[in-house]
Amino acid sequence: DIQMTQSPSSLSASVGDRVTITCRTSQSISTYLNWYQQKPGKAPKLLIYAASSLQSGVPSRFSGSGSGTDFTLTISSLQPEDFATYYCQQSYSNAYTFGQGTKLEIK
Amino acid sequence: EVQLVESGGGLVQPGGSLRLSCAASGFSFSSYAIHWVRQAPGKGLEYVSAISSNGGSTYYANSVKGRFTISRDNSKNTLYLQMGSLRAEDMAVYYCARENSSSSDAFDIWGQGTMVTVSS
Numbered sequence A: 001d002i003q004m005t006q007s008p009s010s011l012s013a014s015v016g017d018r019v020t021i022t023c024r025t026s027q028s029i030s031t032y033l034n035w036y037q038q039k040p041g042k043a044p045k046l047l048i049y050a051a052s053s054l055q056s057g058v059p060s061r062f063s064g065s066g067s068g069t070d071f072t073l074t075i076s077s078l079q080p081e082d083f084a085t086y087y088c089q090q091s092y093s094n095a096y097t098f099g100q101g102t103k104l105e106i107k
Numbered sequence B: 001e002v003q004l005v006e007s008g009g010g011l012v013q014p015g016g017s018l019r020l021s022c023a024a025s026g027f028s029f030s031s032y033a034i035h036w037v038r039q040a041p042g043k044g045l046e047y048v049s050a051i052s053s054n055g056g057s058t059y060y061a062n063s064v065k066g067r068f069t070i071s072r073d074n075s076k077n078t079l080y081l082q083m084g085s086l087r088a089e090d091m092a093v094y095y096c097a098r099e100n101s102s103s104s105d106a107f108d109i110w111g112q113g114t115m116v117t118v119s120s
Helices: none
Strands: A004-006 A010-013 A019-025 A033-038 A043-049 A062-067 A068-077 A085-090 A101-107 B003-007 B010-012 B018-025 B036-039 B045-051 B059-060 B068-073 B080-085 B092-101 B106-110 B113-119
Touching: A004 A033, A004 A085, A010 A019, A019 A033, A019 A085, A019 A101, A033 A062, A033 B010, A033 B018, A062 B106, B003 B080, B003 B092, B018 B036, B018 B092, B018 B113, B036 B080, B045 B068, B045 B080, B045 B092, B059 B068, B080 B092
Parallel strands: A010 A101, B010 B113
Antiparallel strands: A004 A019, A019 A068, A033 A043, A033 A085, A062 A068, A085 A101, B003 B018, B018 B080, B036 B045, B036 B092, B045 B059, B068 B080, B092 B106, B092 B113
């Protein structure tokens, strides 16, 4: 299975800050990398697919980049509703493994 | 409305069995591969199993292989996960999720989840 390594595992930031979360894979996956947001007690929500494509309805302050083994999720200006846990996922090969998550907390 | 709704979770003893269901509505269920993903209390997302649109191909994580069986009934728009030989480490919220080939196979629709508790 492809291993996913997210960093940092937690992050404290303030409203208005620009934040970046990194995901690294154990082998090249082209751009088969997706990002999800999860709030407590809720199902994950797709934010970004194919490394950089914004899912319909997701605010443009979210963006993704990368290819091969290194990827980033950037939130350009944090809003109160963005404090949540973020997961990367590869959809290159079975199993579609997830990163361990990054918990974004209010500073 | 496009949605997935899980059911069937509950309390089961170690070694016991349980069958989860995932009912789809608002889209052509038979056109999509569907996956199961679980989340233990306070932990991250763990991939569990997948089934192709026609049910002809299945995949299992090593942690559940030989104990869980995924299936689907496209005439009923329903996905199933038959879980056996349950262990404490299987305790989690189980989500079903739709794979969208138009979105790089990302999971664009998720159910609300159903909780499985394994305890004596």
